[in-house]
Amino acid sequence: MADTGGNGGGEAPRQEPRPPRGGDRGGRPPVKRPRERGGGILMGRPFGVPVYVAPSWFLVAALITWVFGGQLDRVLPDLGTARYVIALFFAVAFYASVLVHELAHTVAALRFRLPVRRIQLQFFGGVSEIEKESETPGREFVLAFVGPLLSLVLAGVFYVALLGVEARTIPGVLLVGLMLSNLIVAAFNLLPGLPLDGGRMLRAVIWKLSGDPMTGTVAAAWTGRALAVAVLIGLPLATHAGGLGDQEVGGLGSVTDALLAAILAAIIWTGAGNSLRMARLRARLPELSARALTRRAVPVSAETPLSEGLRRANESGARALVVVDGQGTPTGVVRETGIVSVPDHRRPWVAAGTLAQDLTDDLRISAELAGEELLDHLRAAPATEYLVVEETGEVYGVLSTADVERAFVAAMGKQHAHG
Secondary structure, three states: OOOOOOOOOOOOOOOOOOOOOOOOOOOOOOOOOOOOOOEEEEEHHHHHHHHEEEEHHHHHHHHHHHHHHHHHHHHHHEEEEHHHHHHHHHHHHHHHHHHHHHHHHHHHHHHHOOEEEEEEEOOOOEEEEEOHHHHOOOHHHHHHHHHHHHHHHHHHHHHHHHOOOOOOOHHHHHHHHHHHHHHHHHHHHHHOOOOOOHHHHHHHHHHHHHHHHHHHHHHHHHHOOOOOOHHHHHHHHHHHHHHHHHHOHHHHHHHHHHHHHHHHHHHHHHHHHHHHHHHHHHHHHHHOOOHHHHEEEEEEEEEOEEEHHHHHHHOOOOOOEEEEEEOOOOOEEEOOHHHHHHHHHHHOOEEEEHHEEEEEEEHEEEOEEEHHHHHHHHHHOOEEEEEEEOOOOOEEEEEHHHHHHHHHHHHHHHHHHHO
């Protein structure tokens, strides 16, 4: 029951960079982010990060209750049906351990100023959704290692507690189960292949040696795919060799082992592929440059008729209008949606300033912004247009959110074309 597929225990699957959503900021409050959907049941917000339990967790909890209850019947046959209540307690305690594992990733991420979208407990463990990449291989290694480390610490705590109780008692059986389950979670997540924690540690090591994060990702992702094949073939063979697969009537144990191996292998393979795909996409993000996407603009006064402003823009080959005051200081950017909404015959009678959104500090961006830094700024300050300025303060032009979104989609198209 380890968390896998970048889903569990691992340093969370990083979230795919999302294009900015344009919004009209002409004197209105910022657009609110939509409420999170599909997260499951909200259980709390430790460290300000929402923790959700996915519906699939209840299926796994029921399975753990049934299996562990059967094991309890062999060790403590006098429990009767109460064994399933105890087994359910074990299932909840196990996932509480998984939550501690994920909180370790979350606390480390927050320590490194990396935003965490949420923690989700789900089918095969948990996931901490960290929205940015680590800046250095050292931080990447620490961020990945703290999860298995906390699982090992928990296993040690349960072992110490076990020393003070009888093994063939209810507390003893629970402590043994929690100790072994945390050891399994730690050991599985330390396997050196993405999307597991061990894969992210391997990525960090190769990144450090090569100086290239992409090289580390490619190596760790393909190691993860090899690991998926090994799990698919090796897990059923290992359980059969150990005699575990023959304990169920009619070979049911062998079928269960094969099904579990197939599910784990599919999760690991898919997670490794997603890690590789995301790395390739991030490698293309620097192409999203404010300087490259900026439209040339012409200055106009607020009283300038829209038709006159557009005539000047056409003559100079510009595609945007910037409203300036008497000293030539920019005060607003004429919205493209506003221009389109005015019929041709009315444009001589509409002042350009009436279609402009006021310039605030967050609507002025540096021409040097690019990649994720550019996307982050646009998401933090939603608008349809931004004034792009040089480091000297000189106006470079106007950046349209629509142009950024088109470039983002094009970059994703190139990434998918290359696998």
